[in-house]
Structure formats: structure tokens, C-alpha cells
Amino acid sequence: MSFSISKQGEVVVxxxxxxxxxxxxxxxxxxxxxxxxxxxxxxxxxxxxxxYIDSSGLGVLVSLSKKIRExxxxxxxxxxxxDLQTLFELTKLxxxxxxxxxxxxxxxxx
Amino acid sequence: MARPRxxxxxxxxxxxxxxxxxxxxxxxxxxxxxxxxxxxxxNIPVALSEALSNAILRGNANGSGKHVRxxxxxxxxxxxxxxxxxxxxxxxxxxxxxxxxxxxTREEGRGxxxxxxxxxxxxxxxxxxxxxxxTLRRE
Numbered sequence: 516m517s518f519s520i521s522k523q524g525e526v527v528v529x530x531x532x533x534x535x536x537x538x539x540x541x542x543x544x545x546x547x548x549x550x551x552x553x554x555x556x557x558x559x560x561x562x563x564x565x566x567y568i569d570s571s572g573l574g575v576l577v578s579l580s581k582k583i584r585e586x587x588x589x590x591x592x593x594x595x596x597x598d599l600q601t602l603f604e605l606t607k608l609x610x611x612x613x614x615x616x617x618x619x620x621x622x623x624x625x
Numbered sequence: 626m627a628r629p630r631x632x633x634x635x636x637x638x639x640x641x642x643x644x645x646x647x648x649x650x651x652x653x654x655x656x657x658x659x660x661x662x663x664x665x666x667x668n669i670p671v672a673l674s675e676a677l678s679n680a681i682l683r684g685n686a687n688g689s690g691k692h693v694r695x696x697x698x699x700x701x702x703x704x705x706x707x708x709x710x711x712x713x714x715x716x717x718x719x720x721x722x723x724x725x726x727x728x729x730t731r732e733e734g735r736g737x738x739x740x741x742x743x744x745x746x747x748x749x750x751x752x753x754x755x756x757x758x759x760t761l762r763r764e
Contacts, residue, residue, distance in 0.1 A: 534648075534670075537678045538641040567667060569674040570735035578732045598667035605742050606735050607724040 518543050520550065526557040526622055532564045535572035544575050548582065556588035559621050563594035573608060580612065589613075593621035626701050633697035639685040639710075644677045647695055654697060655704065660763055668743040668761060669704075675736040676708040676757045684710030684755050703745070703762050711754040717747075 518539075519530045527550045535543060547558060560576070562568075568576075576592075583590045593615045595603060603609040615621035632654045637643040648670050655665040677693060685691040694709040721741065722734040740747050740759065750756040 534645060536641075536644065536674055537682070538644055567670040567674070569671055569678065570733070570739055571678065573735055574732040577730060581730070598663060601663070601667060602671065602739075605724070605739070607726065607729045610726065611729050 518546055520546060523559075523622055526559050526625055527555045528618070528622075529558065529560045530564060531560060531562055534566045535568045535575070537569060537571035540571050540575040543572075544579060547579050551583060551586055551588065556583075556586065557625050558583055558588065558590045559593060559618070559625075560590070561593045561618050561621075562596070562599055563618070565596075565599065568599060568602060573602070573606060577608070577611065589625060591615060591621045591624060593618045629705075630699045631696065632699050632704075633695060636692045636694045639681045639688055639691040639693055641678060641681055644674055644681075647677060648673050651695075651697060651706065654699075658699065658704065658763065660704070660761075664761060669706075672740045672743040672747075672759055672761075673706055673708070675740045676706065676759060679736060680708050680710035680712070680755070680757070683715070684712030686712065702764075703760050705761075706759040707756050708759070709752070709754055709756045714751055715749075715755065717749045717757075 517532045521528050529547060580590045591613050594617065595614060613624065615624060633650055637647060651669055651673050652665055655669050680693045681687060691711045696707045698705045717737060721737040722728055723738060744759045745762050746760045748758040750758060
């Protein structure tokens with residue numbers, strides 16, 4: 516499991532490779548908060564290479580969305596597979612996040 | 626009806642870094658049983674992760690020297706996971722929060738709900754510590 520960060524125009528893109536779970540959620544949180552502290556405002560988290568997410572991972576996404584919004588920024592999510600889509604629907608988090616089918620659509624939405 | 630078979634019986638130190646490996650072993654068993662794909666890729670990984678993290682962080686209170694035991698039993702009709710900790714009793718139903726538009730911005734509190742939604746049954750048994758029994762039908 517790992518998180519890689521790249522920049523596409525003004526957008527910080529985070530790829531979540533593997534699982535987003537209780538054991539690694541802080542690493543993702545810290546990486547995004549570091550970018551936020553550097554003044555970045557637009558964030559996209561891409562789940563195309565993600566396995567499963569547990570409730571701690573979902574909690575970190577909620578926390579990041581609040582912190583980014585507090586700084587006047589925006590967070591988008593992209594490429595949820597069927598399992599992750601089900602997870603977001605069950606927890607109603609699909610109502611909280613702006614989710615795109617593809618990275619391209621997500622980037623265009625900013 | 627065949628006798629239930631114990632497919633997995635391991636004890637791990639009370640540390641969240643072991644969760645992913647245990648889930649991998651359980652998922653492998655699930656695939657070998659040819660359970661429906663989503664049960665192997667979503668239901669078991671997420672529900673088992675929740676039970677393990679609750680046992681480690683809440684049941685055992687992250688205590689070093691404590692352990693969590695995971696036992697998977699294969700029955701004709703279901704796969705059953707028993708996750709045991711060394712912690713004090715708790716009221717599982719009181720801790721369960723149903724997602725709603727009012728609670729959606731909470732950062733915690735989804736674990737028990739997910740276990741119940743992704744498994745066919747979730748039981749809390751007191752046996753020394755706590756045993757959370759997750760049962761998922763094979764079909």
C-alpha cells in the first residue's frame with residue numbers, strides 16, 4: 516500500500532495504491548495536510564488502484580474534506596470501483612463528496 | 626451435512642499493522658471457496674478489518690502484550706469468523722450508528738454499522754474477553 520502525489524495543473528492528485536485502512540490512514544492524512552499547508556487548494560484522490568477502504572479510511576476522507584474546505588479549497592474523488600461505490604452508498608458518503616467516473620472528468624470539474 | 630472445517634486459526638499481537646495480512650488470508654480462503662466476487666472483495670475484507678481494529682484499539686485498548694485471535698470456520702452454508710480480544714464487556718448495540726444526512730460528516734462511528742450491513746449476522750459473545758462472530762452465507 517502506498518500513496519503517490521503528483522500535480523496536474525493546479526490540482527494535487529493523490530493515487531491510493533492498495534488499501535486505505537486503520538494502519539495507513541494517518542500517512543494519507545499527513546501527505547494531504549502538508550500540501551494544504553504549502554498553499555495548495557485543489558485536491559483529487561484517485562481510487563483506480565485501491566482495494567478496500569475501512570471505516571477509519573472513510574473517516575480520514577471526511578476529515579480531509581472538512582480541513583480542505585476550511586482553507587477555502589476543494590476535494591474531489593475519482594474512479595471508485597463497484598465495491599467502493601457500494602461502500603460510499605451504504606454510508607451515505609456519496610452525498611458528501613463530489614465523485615467522478617474518471618480522473619479526466621474530475622480534473623475538468625474544478 | 627459435512628462437519629465444519631477450521632480454515633484459519635491464528636493469534637496476532639494487538640497491533641493494527643497485522644490486520645492487512647489477516648484479511649489477505651481470509652480473502653484467499655473466500656476465493657478458494659468460490660464465494661461470489663463481491664463477498665471476497667468487499668464484505669469479508671471490510672467487515673473483518675472492522676472487527677480486528679475494534680478488538681485491537683477498543684477491546685484490547687492497543688495494549689502491548691495483548692493478543693487477538695482469529696478463527697475462520699467453513700460450514701456447508703456459511704463462513705464464520707470469530708475475532709476474540711482480551712477486553713472488558715461492552716454494549717455493541719449502543720455503539721452502532723446508522724448513517725444519515727445528520728451523521729454523514731462524522732469522522733468515526735461507521736465500523737459496527739458496516740459489519741452489520743456486510744455480514745448476514747454479527748454476534749457478541751462474552752468468553753473471557755469479547756468474541757465477535759461474523760457469519761456470511763456462501764450463496
